[in-house]
Amino acid sequence: MTKPGIKDIARLSGVSPATVSRVLRNPGLVSEDTRTRVMAAIDKAGYKPNRFGASLRTQKSGNIMVVIPDITNQVNAGIIRAIESEAQKAGYCILLGDTQGKPEREQHYADMVNSGQADGILLFTANLPFSLDHSRPLLGQLPPLVNANEANEYDEIYKVVIDNRAGAQAAMEHLLELGHTRIAAVLGPLETPTSRERLAGYRQALEHANIEIDEELIIPGDYGTESGRLAMEKLLKLRHRPTAVFCFSDDMAIGAVSVLHQYGFAIPGDMSVMGFDDIRYATLLSPALTTVHQPLEEIGKASMQLLLQQLKGEEPEQRYIVQPFSLVIRQSTGPVPR
Amino acid sequence: MTKPGIKDIARLSGVSPATVSRVLRNPGLVSEDTRTRVMAAIDKAGYKPNRFGASLRTQKSGNIMVVIPDITNQVNAGIIRAIESEAQKAGYCILLGDTQGKPEREQHYADMVNSGQADGILLFTANLPFSLDHSRPLLGQLPPLVNANEANEYDEIYKVVIDNRAGAQAAMEHLLELGHTRIAAVLGPLETPTSRERLAGYRQALEHANIEIDEELIIPGDYGTESGRLAMEKLLKLRHRPTAVFCFSDDMAIGAVSVLHQYGFAIPGDMSVMGFDDIRYATLLSPALTTVHQPLEEIGKASMQLLLQQLKGEEPEQRYIVQPFSLVIRQSTGPVPR
DNA sequence: TAAAAGGCTGAAATCGTTTACATCAACAGG
DNA sequence: CCTGTTGATGTAAACGATTTCAGCCTTTTA
Structure with missing residues (x-):
């Protein structure tokens, strides 16, 4: 048999299509009696209302x-x-x-x-x-x-x-409290407000701590793991290295960590790494990643x-x-x- | 103005709705001349065909x-x-x-x-x-x-x-070639054919190598990181530990690795870990994860x-x-x- | 007991397209 | 000049639901 329509159900249960529709959309308008009868027919025929018809009429x-x-x-x-x-x-x-x-x-x-x-x-x-x-x-x-x-x-x-600026500030304050003063930042794409906000938080925290911002420590990135790797490669080549790096995403932090491991640096012994996002893998990294949790x-x-x-x-x-x-x-x- | 319909376009360009529709769905049927005229009207009015109407008619x-x-x-x-x-x-x-x-x-x-x-x-x-x-x-x-x-x-x-059985076999053969004979498996949910296939590959490889299968080394899992952690905890408690573990997903392998790190075991020095999937993070893990790549x-x-x-x-x-x-x-x- | 109110139901219009069919003009072949 | 063909367009009938409106039958109310 071909797929049943509302008319078929109407015929099967001896009512008008209008009533069938009401049973489905607005059961309160229909008597207990006919409702059960119609429902039975619907079940038996396996009727599924065709969404196109309904959508056309309701514009939803x-x-x-x-x-x-x-x-x-x-x-x-x-x-x-x-x-x-x-x-x-x-x-x-x-x-x-x-x-x-x-x-x-x-x-x-x-x-x-x-x-x-x-x-x-x-x-x-x-x-x-x-x-x-x-x-x-x-x-x-x-x-x-x-x-x-x-x-x-x-x-x-x-x-x-979320308040990305405050999040970044909190991250930075944690690093500052640990005594870091040369803290690098690995950014997300600057077209994204998120990344700009985090950068603002980074700057604000440093200014607040009266630490002059070294633009050399601000490395562009794109939130992806590979850009985290590249950023860390760059940072390691610096003659005056940072002691901590704040990556604007966990993915980049994971990339950065992998480079540090690759060259045999200890984390956080030689360098502290901070992420942002708290993705599932953050806790499984070795060492487990300090980060800013997003709900x-x-x-x-x-x-x-x-x-x-x-x-x-x-x-x-x-x-x-x-x-x-x-x-x-x-x-x-x-x-x-x- | 309210959103224009096909009739509005028809009126605007002095043709029938049918022709407008043809211009859009079947331009070949319409003369060059009217086509451009209709297209112009469509552009000017910013007409977007309403999908409901079309869907209702075409049933697509x-x-x-x-x-x-x-x-x-x-x-x-x-x-x-x-x-x-x-x-x-x-x-x-x-x-x-x-x-x-x-x-x-x-x-x-x-x-x-x-x-x-x-x-x-x-x-x-x-x-x-x-x-x-x-x-x-x-x-x-x-x-x-x-x-x-x-x-x-x-x-x-x-x-x-993909051929999950062969994938698992390939993984196992790699471990066997390295000389491992006590190889644990951390499974996925057994309701999934994928996992059953991989398990079959695991067994087959061991049988083929004439190694008796120790059921103690087969640990249930669910492909998630946490179950990888639990599995490794279990394995480490065994009086006769495996020297390698084949996790049926990278996520579980990552969990397993984190436990090994936590207890200070060297990878692969103390235990080899093998994954399955080759997710993005596999290469960033320390040590980078050996695994079976899925395209x-x-x-x-x-x-x-x-x-x-x-x-x-x-x-x-x-x-x-x-x-x-x-x-x-x-x-x-x-x-x-x- | 008549009128009003309320509960349920059906008829029919409607949503915006597509497309089979009809129409008509132009044109080619005989 | 007639006929058949082709190309371009219009007419109108779907498609399958929802919903307004009106009508009927009970109840309630005065």
Whole structure:
């Protein structure tokens, strides 16, 4: 038999299609009696409402677009998992968009929302891939949207982030307390606000401690393991080496650690290494990595909830949610070598 | 102005809606002249065809459901990325379904296909969450489907895998060649065919080398880092310890290595450690992990292509694709300690 | 007992496309 | 000059659900 439609169920249970629809969407409107009869027919026929028909009528897809720069990244993956779980609970599906850093792909995914394929969008990039008329208020021009993790410049937009500057400061203060004064930084991509914020925290902590900033110790990076390796190679070649290095991601820290091991340096004996993110592997590294913990689960959950509220038409009480970070001190940091 | 529909474009360019549709779906049927006129109107109005209408008519969603057990896992994430990229090229979107190991979620995601929300499904679990009549041929009962990575029992189903048994054997042969005779195995979940295959490879290699299998050295695990830690704790308590351990995933190997470090054992001096997967972090571990490389990108790509062929109605030349693994020898394995 | 209210249900319009079929003009071949 | 063919377009019927509106039948209320 061909796949049953709402009409088939209607016929089977001796009611009109309208009533079948009500049984599914609004059971309260239907009498106990017919409801059970219709439900029985639905079960027996194995009827699944065709989403297209419903979507066409309601103009709701039941999908949420999630745009991330790289699914392979542990931080993103962790957040996505939470998001997916929340979405499913709320009856939504996740459309995954991995931009691999390319703006045209961002654009493409944003169009999904414009064409109605998704009801809302969760952006993990700082860019806003929508054409905007800046003379008018933003909110009216945008679909339901939440910007998470990488905060863009627009104040009006719903956001979920951690205080990256404070996180970096906390990291630095830990190193300063251990007596380090020559502390290198390995940055993330400077296009990302996250990385700029962390850099600001780095500078601020040093200034606060009255330590002159040596630009030679600030090494560019891209959050990836390989760039951590390269950065450490560079640092080791310096005639006046740092005694500690603050990597803006755990991945880079892991890269840096591997280079130190390779050349036989002791951690933290010869150099302290500090990460950022607290990915799953941080604790398994030898020595276990001191780092700044990001609550991935909570970030994901909060983003999703903020989006769901918008989709329900509610006005969330706050449009800017800051999740708490925490400094996790493990074994990769220690006092300055004498 | 409200969002323009196909009728608006028709009016704007002085043609019928049918022609507008043709311009978009089948430009060949339309004269050069009107085509440019219509395109101009589309651009000017910023018209995006509403997918619901089209989907309702064509019964195609343009979505592909991807069902995986855990997005956080590096192996899965790597495959997904390739899949997503291929899908996008082909004009499809990825609906992400993370089952977190729960069968009811598998079921739920499979229903997406039944309700037409996705045109095909990519399964990374061994389970087939569809109600089947086993007396009839399977192929007619299933939607376009590819089973990747975890091979289920059904021969008729399209699959992309690596030869896990041979991979495990290769790993074991490497250890045997190094002179190891007491080799432990840390398994994945035995519900997964992958893990059973690897176990078979383990046994086969030992039998082939005429080494009696000591069941004490076979430790259950779940592919996660923590279970690797626990397994190693167990192994270290044995009165007659192994000299090498073959972990069925890199994650478990990383866990095992961390325990060895913790207790001050040298790798591979005191014990050799072998992984499986070759995740990104394998090479950064100290010592770098010897492991079996899985071509994630190729697995993802092949799965997607197999699915796309089905969606196009083509019959793929082979329905069972085996991707090559390769043994990657790094520093975590070495000769037996004397 | 009449009117009002409330509970349930069905008829029919509607959402925005696609596409089979009809139409019509132009043109080629006989 | 007629006929058949081709190319370009329009007409209108789907596709499968939701939802407004109206109608009917009970109850309640005055």
